[in-house]
Amino acid sequence: MAIAFTTIDTEARKAIDFTSGDTVRVWSKIEDKGKFRLQAFEGLCLARKHGTEPQATFTVRKISNSVGVERIFPLYSPMIDKIEITKRAKTRRSKLYYIRDKAAKEIRRKMKTIVSIGKGKKLEVPETVTEEPEGSEE
Secondary structure (H helix, E strand, C coil): CCCCCCCCCCHHHHHHHCCCCCEEEEEEEEEEEEEEEEEEEEEEEEECCCCCCCCEEEEEEEEEEEEEEEEEEECCCCCCCEEEECCCCCCCCCCCCCCHHHHHHHHHHHHHHHHHHHHCCCCCCCCCCCCCCCCCCC
C-alpha cells in the first residue's frame, strides 16, 4: 500500500525535459500573511543534479538589479507550482558554472570602460600659483 506524501504529480515532473543552458521560469509558492501566492523566478539553468531521483535538484541563475542571483530548487518540491521552459539552448557541458566568472568579467570590463571615459576628461585648474622659470634666480 503506497501512501502519497506530496500533492504533486511526480510523473509530470519527471517528464519535464529541460537541461542546463535552457532558460526556465519556475513558479514557486510563497506564504504571505497566511495565504499563498505565486512568484516567478526566470533565469538560466546552470545545472541539473541527480537526474530524476527523489533528491533531484536544479540550479537557476538570473541577474537582478545588476547582481547575480542563484537559487537551487528541488525538482519534486510541493512549493513549486510549475516549471516553464521559455528558451532552449544547445550546450556542450552539463554544468555551466563558468557563467559566474564570465558574468563577473563582463561587469569588470564595463566598469573599466566607465572609468576610462572619466579619465579622458580634462579638469580645468584655476591658475592661482604662478611658477617662475628655472634659472631666473637673482
